[in-house]
Amino acid sequence: MGRGQRLYSEGIANKWAINNLIFTSPAARVLLRSAAALSLLAVTMLNNHARSLSYQIVLDFLYLGPVTVAAWNSLLEGLTFALIAGCLRMFTNPLAFSAMRASDYVDFLVVTGFYLIVPVTIELLRRLARQRQQLRRNLQLTTEALLEALQLRDQYTGRHSRQVAAYARRIAASLGLSPHFQECLYLAGLLHDIGKIGIDDACLNKPGALTPEEWQAIRHHPVLGYKIIKKVTGNQQIIARAVLYHHERYDGRGYPRGLKGATIPLEARILSVADCFNAMTTDRVYRQALAPDEAVKELRRCAGSQFDPEIVDIFCRILAGDGLTQNREEEKEANSL
Secondary structure, eight states: OOHHHHHHHTTOOOOOGGGGGOOOOHHHHHHHHHHHHHHHHHHHHHHTTOOSHHHHHHHHHHTHHHHHHHHHHOHHHHHHHHHHHHHHHHHSOHHHHTTOOHHHHHHHHHHHHHHHHHHHHHHHHHHHHHHHHHHHHHHHHHHHHHHHHHHHHOHHHHHHHHHHHHHHHHHHHHTTOOHHHHHHHHHHHHHTTGGGGGSOHHHHTOSSOOOHHHHHHHHTHHHHHHHHHHHHHTTOHHHHHHHHHTTOOTTSOOSSSOOOGGGSOHHHHHHHHHHHHHHHTSOBTTBOOOOHHHHHHHHHHHBTTTBOHHHHHHHHHHHHHTTSSOOHHHHHHHHHO
16 A cells, blocks of 8 residues: 555545445355345245235335345346245235236236335445445545645645644544545545645745735635646535635635635634644744644634634644643643642
8 A cells, every 4th residue: 555545544434335235255245145045035934824914015025125135245136036036925925826816916016026126226326336436446546646746846735734634534523523524524634735736836935924926826725726626526515615715714814715704614614723733833944833732822812713713622622632732721720820
């Protein structure tokens, strides 16, 4: 596994339930096939003793169990079990087999057709799962390439982006946001400064104060990054919005749009806190790093003006839980001494 792949996969949870429809293990396939056969036999034995219509209706639905289990293996197995289930339901039921009216044949065709729909549906879901996995793989490869390009262009930005991604994902998890949101935010953290590829090196690494023209170029990097991300991630709006708005301020004095408060997307507010904390706690060409406790004080000072106060509070609790900083009670106690 290459460096970029390790960086991409770190902290990303693969919790898409649809992916569980793909079984590649031979042992799992044998187990499913056996379970389908045994459950089909059990339902058929019950069907042989059907004595009422209500009992028969329950058994009709129970036959869906072995059909569904077989369909998890393959479409062919699912269709085969569906046909077998339809035949067994008809010819082992004493109520139906004893009379064999024309309506019973119609009933056989309708119910068997219903059983056949199940493996077809599961096959469609399986193909959707494979397509989703392929899209995730393509996104991973593209992210790796962009990260490598960013790392080659600017060593600091590459390291900074990985740490910001980890912080942002932890904040999202603490807020109780979905695994999908967490993953998108992790990717946004990795790529939030990708627009700096289009910024001149002399401007990025300048040790002194920036001129108004240079500062304007720097302020343009979220827009450049957004344009790149839109081409890479397609309809993943969470990632694109986080990259575009991560320099907005809670008081409306940020850039590029000057959004204010809750009008700033949540993902961008989270990314802003993670981004600024890591920037403050790492050495730059124009200043030395702050200690984590000092950076936390700065976050709290700017809560409500630059940052969302709730997110700042959650992030500070995360840092205190990791032992990187003091919690608020310890800080107050130390200040009172």
